[in-house]
Amino acid sequence: MTAFLQNCFAGLSLGSTYALVALGFVVIYKSTGVINFAQGGLLALGAYLGYTFSNNLAVAFGVAVLLCCVSAALVGATFERIVLRRMVGQPPFAVIMITIGLLFVLEPLVTAIWGFEHKQVNNPWNIRTVEAGGLVFGVRDLWTIGLTAAVVLAFFLFFRYSSLGLAMRVTAFDPEAALAQGISARRVYATSWAIAAALAALAGILMAAGPGGLTPSIGFIALAAFPAMILGGMDSPAGAVLGGLVIGLAEALARGYQDELFSWAGDNVSVIVPYLLMILILLIRPYGLLGTKEVRRV
Amino acid sequence: MLSVSNLEVVYDDVVLVLRGLSLEVPAGGIVALLGANGAGKTTLLRAVTGLLVPHRGRITKGTVHVDGEDITGADAADVVRRGIAQVMEGRRIFAEITVDENLRAGGYTRRSRTEVRESYARVLDLFPVLAQRRKSVAGYLSGGEQQMLAIGRALMARPRLLLLDEPSLGLAPRLVEQVRDIIAQINQQGTSVLLVEQNAAMALSIAGYGYVLETGKVVKDGPAADLLADADIREFYLGAAGGQRRSFTEVKTYRRKKRWSA
Numbered sequence A: 001m002t003a004f005l006q007n008c009f010a011g012l013s014l015g016s017t018y019a020l021v022a023l024g025f026v027v028i029y030k031s032t033g034v035i036n037f038a039q040g041g042l043l044a045l046g047a048y049l050g051y052t053f054s055n056n057l058a059v060a061f062g063v064a065v066l067l068c069c070v071s072a073a074l075v076g077a078t079f080e081r082i083v084l085r086r087m088v089g090q091p092p093f094a095v096i097m098i099t100i101g102l103l104f105v106l107e108p109l110v111t112a113i114w115g116f117e118h119k120q121v122n123n124p125w126n127i128r129t130v131e132a133g134g135l136v137f138g139v140r141d142l143w144t145i146g147l148t149a150a151v152v153l154a155f156f157l158f159f160r161y162s163s164l165g166l167a168m169r170v171t172a173f174d175p176e177a178a179l180a181q182g183i184s185a186r187r188v189y190a191t192s193w194a195i196a197a198a199l200a201a202l203a204g205i206l207m208a209a210g211p212g213g214l215t216p217s218i219g220f221i222a223l224a225a226f227p228a229m230i231l232g233g234m235d236s237p238a239g240a241v242l243g244g245l246v247i248g249l250a251e252a253l254a255r256g257y258q259d260e261l262f263s264w265a266g267d268n269v270s271v272i273v274p275y276l277l278m279i280l281i282l283l284i285r286p287y288g289l290l291g292t293k294e295v296r297r298v
Numbered sequence B: 001m002l003s004v005s006n007l008e009v010v011y012d013d014v015v016l017v018l019r020g021l022s023l024e025v026p027a028g029g030i031v032a033l034l035g036a037n038g039a040g041k042t043t044l045l046r047a048v049t050g051l052l053v054p055h056r057g058r059i060t061k062g063t064v065h066v067d068g069e070d071i072t073g074a075d076a077a078d079v080v081r082r083g084i085a086q087v088m089e090g091r092r093i094f095a096e097i098t099v100d101e102n103l104r105a106g107g108y109t110r111r112s113r114t115e116v117r118e119s120y121a122r123v124l125d126l127f128p129v130l131a132q133r134r135k136s137v138a139g140y141l142s143g144g145e146q147q148m149l150a151i152g153r154a155l156m157a158r159p160r161l162l163l164l165d166e167p168s169l170g171l172a173p174r175l176v177e178q179v180r181d182i183i184a185q186i187n188q189q190g191t192s193v194l195l196v197e198q199n200a201a202m203a204l205s206i207a208g209y210g211y212v213l214e215t216g217k218v219v220k221d222g223p224a225a226d227l228l229a230d231a232d233i234r235e236f237y238l239g240a241a242g243g244q245r246r247s248f249t250e251v252k253t254y255r256r257k258k259r260w261s262a
Helices: A001-033 A041-056 A061-082 A092-114 A137-159 A162-172 A175-180 A183-209 A216-232 A238-255 A269-284 B041-049 B076-081 B099-104 B115-124 B129-132 B144-154 B173-188 B201-208 B226-228 B229-236
Strands: A128-132 A135-138 B002-011 B015-025 B030-035 B057-066 B084-087 B161-165 B192-197 B209-212 B217-221
Touching: A001 A041, A001 A135, A041 A061, A041 A092, A041 A216, A061 A183, A092 A216, A092 B041, A092 B057, A128 A137, A128 A238, A135 A137, A135 B030, A135 B173, A137 A162, A137 A183, A137 A238, A162 A175, A162 A183, A162 B030, A162 B099, A175 A183, A175 B076, A183 B030, A216 A269, A216 B076, A238 B015, A238 B030, A269 B002, A269 B076, B002 B041, B002 B129, B002 B192, B015 B030, B015 B057, B015 B192, B015 B217, B030 B041, B030 B129, B030 B201, B041 B084, B041 B161, B041 B192, B076 B084, B076 B129, B084 B144, B099 B144, B115 B129, B115 B144, B115 B173, B129 B144, B144 B161, B144 B209, B173 B192, B192 B201, B209 B226, B217 B226, B226 B229
Parallel strands: B030 B192, B030 B209, B084 B161, B161 B192
Antiparallel strands: A128 A135, B002 B015, B002 B057, B209 B217
């Protein structure tokens, strides 16, 4: 039982990271109809920026986290402003290719600036743990879960009650009718990119503060968050968070019971669990857990 | 109030939809714009409100002025801020959110919360139906209620000029009357109206002046009363054939061509 709970805790922490990245995917997809493949690149960039703030500039870790999110948001909004705005009204496929291009630009950019070595971000959590009821909780994992919960809550309040959040929702639903209300689609698009990039950066720096440290391949986590987004339903923010948690739990449990249950399948079966789960759920619910079917009203 | 002169609009760089269209909406008046499908009515509204861009349309000639200020090719948000709101064809309400949120979206350009609250109260006053269904999801309203919501949403911007694109489309006759009365009421409260309609009888019954549009040009215009009495308008837009009934045996198989004396 203890082992099970311990695995669940690890899954929640991993799932929180996935949820942050997946939420970023959904925010951009919902408002612009584009899947942003550069999410992993933005995540790596954010994590390395956080490293620079924390280690090179020696600001407090909390401030470094905040700064790396803000600067990643600026990068996202600037990219939208300079490149993607020219693509408004062009087929989504072309825009998706551009985001793939951005990913391949960001990766060498990150290694050119920060190199390939393994880095440790100065942070107050490290590998410290607290014990409660026979369970061992990593301090970083607790913070990851707590911060994700806070950020997700803030996002939902913003999305539901603020007028910019409302503008984002109606632009996603009917861009032309939103324009006719005087809602600036440009501001909505720039905001979505800024939010998505900040979420990715937060996920990145939280990962980098963990036992794995910081390597250029940190962006690959976005690939695992991708099934989380699809599984939750591409156009549902709540689905993205749910999908992230489900995938995280499944992956952690598969890893925990690998030796007992999946030894026949090799050592890394947990890595493919997110994708298997995605396929399985899509077979049953083609629109994802919380995704909306294309509803046509007359 | 609104003055459009010699407007030419081209879609996709090839399709010429408006060919030198001019019209005026006087302050405080209701102007009807009539025309068959494809005449260019909706395109005119898009050209005025800055919504040509998503349709790959462009103004190639002519100007649009509001109260003497040039707004040709202005950005959609800018046009709304200048006091021009529109009710789009087919209502286009945001079906997945509540009535309240639809109205809030309509008030997006307003500066302060008090302004929004003021307009909100005015809209609910004008449409008691909406007041009852504030919390329901807009997509579940009936067709008539959705049209009321679309008009109310446009009023949230407190426009000085309201553009309506076929507000009677798909509504039962009694609802058409209701919509007509509401438009007249909005006009009495001081908003100028440009009413685009295929239902010519309805439009001309409240308008002071009317324009008839065909293939992108104004082919006839005049005071609404004159248009209602005009023999050609009666035949082509009001469905009356000079008072006497026509036998189907006389109906020609070719389409009668009409040449308007310009």
